[in-house]
Structure formats: structure tokens, C-alpha cells
Amino acid sequence: MKIQWLGHSAFHVSTDYTNILIDPFIRDNPSCPLDPGEVKADIICVTHGHNDHFGDTVEIARENNALIVCNHEHSVYLSQLGLETMGMNMGGTIEAAGIKITMVNAIHSSDMDFIDGIGPGGSSCGYILELENKRKIYHSGDTGIFGDMKTVIRDIYQPEIALMPIGDRYTMGIMEASIAASWIEPEVIIPMHYNTFPPIEQDPYQFKEIVEKNTETKVTVLKPGETYQE
Numbered sequence: 001m002k003i004q005w006l007g008h009s010a011f012h013v014s015t016d017y018t019n020i021l022i023d024p025f026i027r028d029n030p031s032c033p034l035d036p037g038e039v040k041a042d043i044i045c046v047t048h049g050h051n052d053h054f055g056d057t058v059e060i061a062r063e064n065n066a067l068i069v070c071n072h073e074h075s076v077y078l079s080q081l082g083l084e085t086m087g088m089n090m091g092g093t094i095e096a097a098g099i100k101i102t103m104v105n106a107i108h109s110s111d112m113d114f115i116d117g118i119g120p121g122g123s124s125c126g127y128i129l130e131l132e133n134k135r136k137i138y139h140s141g142d143t144g145i146f147g148d149m150k151t152v153i154r155d156i157y158q159p160e161i162a163l164m165p166i167g168d169r170y171t172m173g174i175m176e177a178s179i180a181a182s183w184i185e186p187e188v189i190i191p192m193h194y195n196t197f198p199p200i201e202q203d204p205y206q207f208k209e210i211v212e213k214n215t216e217t218k219v220t221v222l223k224p225g226e227t228y229q230e
Helices: 057-064 072-079 152-157 174-184 204-214
Strands: 002-005 011-014 019-022 043-045 067-071 085-088 093-096 099-105 125-130 136-139 161-165 188-192 227-229
Touching (some): 002 188, 043 057, 057 067, 067 072, 067 093, 099 152, 188 204
Parallel strands (some): 136 161, 161 188
Antiparallel strands (some): 011 019, 099 125, 125 136
């Protein structure tokens, strides 16, 4: 299993059988080292409707004949474009290409800001991905800290790997994310949603120091394009 960070909140998760993209903000992402045409996907998971997460979903889905997993409102919109979607909502689980995908809560807005006049986008979310080998990855989406991390995320889903924002202003900052780390207790955290733009500049090594000093969790800091593998 490989987890490649594409900058911001975009990740490419690959197993022996399946390619999963999460929040494929590629073309307009100043930190992403790839073009949309270089990214392979069987499944695309979208956490919410902001352009820096929805990104190149339509283009990549068409090029790869990929399934788009998203909330119900985005599913309706994308289906009208002729794309294959699987809409879902909080607490639901679906299975696609051998991957179990559970939609979980996130505290954030979700209106589609890339269409004229801004359109309603339902609720923002995170995902628990259970891979073929039963390892679980938690992509929190854009979110502030919230109590479900301590109960629902940790106690029910028990992810081994967490992908969490530290950029502040629009999401958790380093302090809140380090508390969330102590609540969720994953084996590994990969920080995301920082240093893409000036308003979310943060030092990921400060986050790493705090988390590893106070918990058993290891923080893996990646540069855009780099890969965590196990």
C-alpha cells in the first residue's frame, strides 16, 4: 500500500488492485508536482464542494472511467454530467473495487464555489477507507476538532493511518490537530492542508514534535509528490 501526497489535501492511495484519489485538486494546486493526466484513479472520493478539494474530479473521472464517491448533493450534480457516482451520507458504508468506504462527519462548509453564483453542496465529510488488507485510513477532510474524533472515529473505526489538516484559519491548526491526534490514537499521521497558500502557512515539524512527545503516534511529514509506503 502506498499513500502519495499531492499537496494540499489531495492524496493518491494505491494498493495491488486499486487506485483511489481523494480531493484531487491538481491543475490549480501550486504545490502539486503532477498534471491531471498523470493521475490514475479507479475511485475518486470528494470530501466537499470547495474548488481546492473538488478540483479536477470531473476531468480525471472521465479520463479514467472512475467511480466518484461523494455526498448525495454532489452525486446528483455529477450524475447530470454523465459521470458514474455513488452518493452517500454520514455513517453509511459502501464497497467498491474491494475497498470499504465509510463517510464520517467533518466540521466545515461545503457549497460548490466553482460554479456561477455558488451552489449548495450538502455537508462536508471525511472518509474511513478500509483496504483489502484491512488497514484503515482516515482522511478527515477539512475540519475543526470535534468530539466524534474521540469516540466515533477512535472507538468504532480505529484507523491506523490518519490524514489530518494543520493549516489553521479554515481548519484545525497545530494545537487542535495535536489534541485530535491524542484522541484518535492512530499509528501514523500524515499532515495536510498547509503551506499551499500564505494564509495556511505552518511548520509541520512543530506538529510532529508535539505529537510524538505526547503520544505513541508517529508523524510522517511528506513533501508534495512523496510517498508513504507499507
